[in-house]
Amino acid sequence: MKFIDSAKIHVESGAGGNGHVSFRREKFVPNGGPDGGNGGKGGDVVLEADPHTNTLLEFNFVKKYKAEDGHHGQKSRKTGKNGKDIIIKIPAGTLVKDIESGDVIVDLANKGDQHVLIKGGWGGKGNSEFANATRQAPRFATDGKPAIEQHLELELKLLANVGIVGFPNAGKSTLISSISAAKPKVADYPFTTLVPNLGVVKFGQYNSFTVADIPGLIEGASEGKGLGIQFLRHVERCQVLLYLLDAASDDPEKEYNTLKNELRKFNPEMLEKAEIIAFSKMDTLIEEQHEEVNSIKINGKTPLKISSVTRLNLDKLTQMLYNTIQANE
Numbered sequence: 001m002k003f004i005d006s007a008k009i010h011v012e013s014g015a016g017g018n019g020h021v022s023f024r025r026e027k028f029v030p031n032g033g034p035d036g037g038n039g040g041k042g043g044d045v046v047l048e049a050d051p052h053t054n055t056l057l058e059f060n061f062v063k064k065y066k067a068e069d070g071h072h073g074q075k076s077r078k079t080g081k082n083g084k085d086i087i088i089k090i091p092a093g094t095l096v097k098d099i100e101s102g103d104v105i106v107d108l109a110n111k112g113d114q115h116v117l118i119k120g121g122w123g124g125k126g127n128s129e130f131a132n133a134t135r136q137a138p139r140f141a142t143d144g145k146p147a148i149e150q151h152l153e154l155e156l157k158l159l160a161n162v163g164i165v166g167f168p169n170a171g172k173s174t175l176i177s178s179i180s181a182a183k184p185k186v187a188d189y190p191f192t193t194l195v196p197n198l199g200v201v202k203f204g205q206y207n208s209f210t211v212a213d214i215p216g217l218i219e220g221a222s223e224g225k226g227l228g229i230q231f232l233r234h235v236e237r238c239q240v241l242l243y244l245l246d247a248a249s250d251d252p253e254k255e256y257n258t259l260k261n262e263l264r265k266f267n268p269e270m271l272e273k274a275e276i277i278a279f280s281k282m283d284t285l286i287e288e289q290h291e292e293v294n295s296i297k298i299n300g301k302t303p304l305k306i307s308s309v310t311r312l313n314l315d316k317l318t319q320m321l322y323n324t325i326q327a328n329e
Contacts, residue, residue, distance in 0.1 A: 007059035014042025014083035016121035016144025020073035040080035042120030043067030121145030160212035163235035
């Protein structure tokens with residue numbers, strides 16, 4: 001399925017039904033009183049985080065959503081039927097913004113969350129509502145309240161426990177395919193990953209956690225270079241960041257600092273997340289290079305050496321990730 005992480009839509013609540021003007025006309029009641037019913041309420045616009053939806057793709061084809069209008073009142077004091085609500089199902093992790101103001105309306109972060117976005121208009125009153133001792137035959141009713149429209153921007157942020165951050169071709173897709181059931185495209189050239197991939201990692205008999213493979217970052221990503229800013233949002237929700245550095249890099253510490261800087265410029269709070277640093281592709285190094293890599297410390301830490309091909313230390317990595325997630329819940 002094509003991954004779409006943003007969309008713009010137009011929503012509209014239901015208008016209230018109009019009140020009715022009528023009078024009783026039974027055969028033996030020549031001067032029957034008013035009996036016009038009230039209009040029904042218009043339907044609400046409701047957003048729901050659907051556990052079975054993981055893309056905003058459909059919103060790029062269907063852009064207008066309207067709740068049902070309330071029905072008009074009828075004679076014999078019959079109230080019009082209420083309009084049906086429209087429930088718009090979006091992926092969990094979707095941020096909903098008002099396009100005109102730019103304000104965030106709601107963040108549906110959890111599966112099953114619901115939010116009443118716009119209330120439907122109330123129905124108008126029939127003429128029977130206005131009868132009293134001094135006005136026994138009112139010949140007027142009120143209209144229902146009009147519908148309310150709103151233009152929205154939907155922005156999906158993946159929900160994952162771990163975000164894998166690294167330069168293009170650092171081995172992120174190979175790693176996620178090795179530790180989970182996800183099968184992202186893997187090739188030996190930059191920007192193989194054009195969309196985020198989400199994998200579920202099984203740990204032990206009953207435990208699991210989710211990992212997001214984010215398209216490779218480059219310097220300037222926070223300003224939109226490369227695939228940059230359109231995917232940085234997907235690591236904002238992660239509890240743990242895994243910095244994956246190519247063991248064969250000429251300057252892995254510089255790459256690490258560049259990645260940190262891009263995250264800082266995008267959102268400084270991302271630097272407060274728990275982190276694990278790992279060197280990937282250890283299987284590509286010769287023996288002398290292994291000794292050199294073993295001596296490297298980054299940010300005062302000794303990176304974990306892994307290989308997704310030979311599965312070197314992958315079990316140890318998943319243990320570290322799981323323990324770090326548990327410590328940061």
